[in-house]
Amino acid sequence: MATEIEVGELLHQRGWRTAFTVADRVKAWAALVSLIERGYGDDIYEYTNDLYCRNWLHEAWIPLDEHIVQLWTPQIKALDNRYKAATVDDDGQAIDQFHRLPGPDLWWWRRHPRILTGDLGHALRSAGATGVDPDPA
Template structure:
């Protein structure tokens, strides 16, 4: 099976499992990158927007074991760089800040839910201020 068709099948499978549409790996990696760009500058919109945007990383986590080796090798280094940037731009709090507004997944593998942006600004910053 060629890598493109495997990745497309994974997107379709996750869509059948409840994701809004059949996303692609590239689409979700780019969403993760855009979220990190916002977090590094200071995420300022609503907490609900932030938690919604975090789900792009969940999608990647769910897709990874289903993808063929070629696709995994192609994207792993990029995701690792983005994950490191996210860690630098955020603070570990075991989900205390976001947990006031959104159910935090129980799995420790979903570590991004247990962090909040280091730079707190705007509406988001006002909501999370006690944690900044």
């Protein structure tokens, strides 16, 4: 099993732009979940780019040392639960209009924010997504 630094380097060699740490990606996932809960207003391309922080965590879990996995799993599960509560499961139909969906084990790609606002909201609505409009105009 690999250390956090070794996994960061391994994933960087596999194409990730830098050698992230688990803390980096958990912080990014937490920030994204908070934005989604309030209403993610950026565009669809930023949104899909932001989702990759969760992909990194998924990829890192396999080679990571079991102790590190046990240490971080409760926080990640709590964030995953918040993400599920702030999103709608549409089996990825809306996001798939803009970004090729990864494998089914990456479940977060098959959900979209419940609050549809800003550029992301417009794009997802155009792809058939339904949700809450925080300021109907």
